[in-house]
Amino acid sequence: MNAALRPLGWAGILRLGLVQTALGSIVVLTTSTMNRVMVVELALPAMLPGILVALHYAIQILRPRLGHASDVGGRRTPWIIGGMLVLALGGIGAALATAWMEFNPVAGIALAVAAFLLIGLGVGAAGTSLLVLVAKRVDARRRAQTATVMWVMMIAGFVLTGGIAGSFLDPFTSTRLVAVTALVALSAVALATLAVWGIEGQATGAPAQGAGPVTAGAGPDVRQKFSAALREAWAEPEARRFTIFVFVSMLAYSAQDLILEPFAGLVFGMSPGESTRLAGLQNAGVLAGMLLVALTSGLLGGTKRGSLQVWIVTGCVGSAAALLSLALGGFDAASWPLHASVASLGFANGIFAVAAIASMMELAGAGAAGREGVRMGLWGAAQAMAFGLGGFIGTVAIDGMRLLVTTPAAAYAAVFAAEALLFCAAARLALSHRAADRSLPLACPVDAQVLRS
Numbered sequence: 001m002n003a004a005l006r007p008l009g010w011a012g013i014l015r016l017g018l019v020q021t022a023l024g025s026i027v028v029l030t031t032s033t034m035n036r037v038m039v040v041e042l043a044l045p046a047m048l049p050g051i052l053v054a055l056h057y058a059i060q061i062l063r064p065r066l067g068h069a070s071d072v073g074g075r076r077t078p079w080i081i082g083g084m085l086v087l088a089l090g091g092i093g094a095a096l097a098t099a100w101m102e103f104n105p106v107a108g109i110a111l112a113v114a115a116f117l118l119i120g121l122g123v124g125a126a127g128t129s130l131l132v133l134v135a136k137r138v139d140a141r142r143r144a145q146t147a148t149v150m151w152v153m154m155i156a157g158f159v160l161t162g163g164i165a166g167s168f169l170d171p172f173t174s175t176r177l178v179a180v181t182a183l184v185a186l187s188a189v190a191l192a193t194l195a196v197w198g199i200e201g202q203a204t205g206a207p208a209q210g211a212g213p214v215t216a217g218a219g220p221d222v223r224q225k226f227s228a229a230l231r232e233a234w235a236e237p238e239a240r241r242f243t244i245f246v247f248v249s250m251l252a253y254s255a256q257d258l259i260l261e262p263f264a265g266l267v268f269g270m271s272p273g274e275s276t277r278l279a280g281l282q283n284a285g286v287l288a289g290m291l292l293v294a295l296t297s298g299l300l301g302g303t304k305r306g307s308l309q310v311w312i313v314t315g316c317v318g319s320a321a322a323l324l325s326l327a328l329g330g331f332d333a334a335s336w337p338l339h340a341s342v343a344s345l346g347f348a349n350g351i352f353a354v355a356a357i358a359s360m361m362e363l364a365g366a367g368a369a370g371r372e373g374v375r376m377g378l379w380g381a382a383q384a385m386a387f388g389l390g391g392f393i394g395t396v397a398i399d400g401m402r403l404l405v406t407t408p409a410a411a412y413a414a415v416f417a418a419e420a421l422l423f424c425a426a427a428r429l430a431l432s433h434r435a436a437d438r439s440l441p442l443a444c445p446v447d448a449q450v451l452r453s
Contacts, residue, residue: 007139017153018195022188024157036261050395057388059120067373079129087122088185095181099174162280170273254390282346289350315352316427330409
């Protein structure tokens, strides 16, 4: 085998993981910090950032189309770097829009809509092509470990940005928010470009053992129309069932994202910097949960699919318990250990997430060759739609409950309790798994009516 065709070693995997770190560093500011500033500092309805983040997820329905374009072109690097540039532009635009809302809410909101659409396009283009590149260039025996590394490095971007940016945001001003966001965005683009530069150029010719094809000419049908490619991918039973599972499980996972920092500000009286650091603590808990699963279930030495189901159920039940603790804590804000509750929520989320992503990476190279981008885009679109819907429902529920109850603590408690029930439902779906094809981990039992809908 030509040396250029050898599967990526750990050095190459870690390089690509830095792209995930760069993605996470921009995203955490736009979906957490700016969300909190709009709700607390600017006293705008929680529905506004909910709609904006929902838009950034909704536009990612284009992920299969973006993945197909990279399949046709045969190269992922231009899509990764180009997506990072679009993401950085959207992040800076979102910070400017947030600052503008203080003086001209209508114009600021209009700019924010455009900025969050750019954020979604950037994440979709860069993220989809990155995961396809990883799936194609990593030996099949390392895909589960690589999934852990990639997700952990994205969370590392959340944690580092939450801690460092949080320190620079206090004392808070809109100008400081724009400056910090611009610095983070430009640094992220530089990091991602250096990380990915030249690494795909090694992949020419035949694929590595256990990996998918590397070149655009993998098959005569790679350049067929997108609609035909999408139908072909959806016709694969594994891809279709896994898409449904991703949507159902990630809907439960995402519902608390947009309300945690406003909850910390309104109920516990935290400053923007303090609540940003709290988000960093949550993501540190996610990191710890992922590492626990990797070290104890065999992910570092090979995938054990039965253990993945156990960890998904454990993570869902643990997340439900942590959300109930937050619901109770709001009624005793003066003495409740909020940091412990948030860290435990992140820890349980991490346990669930790494098992789900490991399953996704295992299936990335399955099915027809030359459809890796479409397949990964299909799962990315399902996850994005679930995240967008979950975040939007959470913020709308907060606004609705605040009209019905007298205190913010009671409103947040009701919503956190509802989210705990969602996690319990997700655990029930995992436990009731009866897939006939054991190569599909944790496919949700969905009847024909759901498939038709």
